Amino acid sequence: MEHERVVDAENFDTTEELNELSLRPKYLQQYIGQDKIKEQLAIYIQAARARSEAMDHVLLYGPPGLGKTTLAMVIANELEVGIKTTSGPAIERQGDLIALLNDLKAGDVLFIDEIHRLPRVVEEMLYSAMEDFYVDIIVGQGPTAHPVHFPLPPFTLIGATTRAGVLSAPMRDRFGIMAHMEYYDESALKEIVTRTASVFQADIEPQAAREVALRSRGTPRIANRLLKRVRDYSEVYSEGVITAAIAKVALDALQVDDKGLDAVDRKLLGTMIELYDGGPVGLAAIAANISEDRETIEDMYEPYLLQIGFLKRTARGRMVSDLGYQHLKKENLYKGDI
Template sequence: MNLDRDLVSPEPEGDERAIEAALRPKRLAEFIGQARVREQLSLVLESALRRNRPPDHVLMSGGPGLGKTTLAMIIAAELGAPLRMTSGPALERAGDLAAILSTLAEGEVLFIDEIHRMARPAEEMLYLAMEDFRVDIIVGKGPGATSIPLDIAPFTLVGATTRAGLLPAPLRDRFGFTAHMDFYEAAELEQVLYRSARLMSVDLPADGAWEIARRSRGTPRIANRLLRRVRDFAEVRAEGVVTREVAATALDLYEVDAEGLDRLDRAVLGVLLRRFGGGPVGLSTLAVAVGEEPETVEVVAEPFLVRQGLLARTPRGRVATAAAWTHLGLTPPPDAFGAAAVATLFDDT
């Protein structure tokens, strides 16, 4: 297991889902962050309750660890309805989906995580189910096959996806409400940490919460994971109090720096700057240089580095920005990517 990589991965690791369940808010009023989504969703749910009808189908998009599954659970709780959970990769055949849809109770909430990864036959069956609350069951094969329509109870589908662009337009258009989950600001993550600390009985002063929040890559799941690791450090070496100094020392030990970069992130930038002069460098070459698979560099490290403005993807390859040079304590050359914009900014001031 790559401990330092797992620490800042937005994907749940090992038995983390059970730990997360204890920290999840149960109601919309308890959910921290995503203010616009919360307000819009509250209107959708309140309107449905007043009309005594299931609300429109809901699609939530955004990176892992931002609260999509939590909101699906909250939707069911606010409606007072049962929740059925599955995932796109689990729906390999239309029959898999039909088995679920045919047993839904009226008003039940069906949550499909990673909905963009459903198999095409199941996806096409879902079109009709979402629109007309009906599925067509095919009996037999070949010329003798017949289609038997089966009515299903009105339900609400909540779909979650980390890659909204992969959803086909016919499926996307059938959702009545679409919400995009943004990355969190440090101040919002501080509130998440305060709540988690209360539930975990952790002594977390304001300066300690701020130190953890700013290293959490804008993701509540990572913030809670870092809190647990810092708590362990504090209990063993700092009398259990998570001050700023304790949090900083603990996270430095786990190789998560002040901007949330871990060992792999810094290795990518270090190789790009010191060995290739800032780039451009092809993905495969960069991956070999850091001793990782190309997919690991592209999927795990690059998104955060690009979002932080430390790395740029160009047609010729990966290029380090002027901010990357500065982050590693190096002087950016005059022709560094983004250096002109930085120089112009200082000239204007």
């Protein structure tokens, strides 16, 4: 789509990306939410440091915007090692991977975002790098070509993905630690909003923080983005004080409702109801009707709508649930077996 979603958890400009970096916690104690994952990581980190070894490889998976990149940086800080960051699409050739690996020191962290998008030839080279800390490369061409054994220092690979199911089994099996990032509850999001406001040196009322948290789709990145827009309204209309009333006015103007749905979410559900009697309907049909590609719907829209029970996935296709009908204030006249 041509317009940018206010609650889009992935696309943000350079200025906001820099702001995002300034909001990142540096240590597990400062990291809000994901308590089970933090408890386990604290043990693994402490054990690795006690043995003076590189920590086992980590796979962080879950919907976008939940803090996978931040958590990777936190792990490196807790291990007191360096971190190199890249993304799957950026590593196009084996040479790109070797250049990254060659730059690592013993114990360092290599973070690969969107690891499911690694080219297959690069992924296969990672197998020996992850398991035995070496890569074999072919130097030269034709009759002069010969293999070179390239040893690597022990390192920790942290991979992040929104689509763990797309990863090949050999790749998944080489991660000793797998952590499923879950959506945040209202309490954790309210704490994040309050912390972000303090970083911005903005005065925010508790009820205003709750209002932003309620409309953030369980996602910290969205919570921070919405807070920035609410702060703009407060500076214009209430001398910088973020009140509950100002928060509500700003969020209503952004067309983000009290369940975190924006105009695109409502269009998706509304289209299913109006054109397909609420379903079941195939993903391709939904994508064509709302002018989005299938991957975007699966990765960006569906997970949250499924999480809050507005959408159901069945063997016959997607269906709008009774809760979805109620939220859109529409009557379900076509109830049937699911």
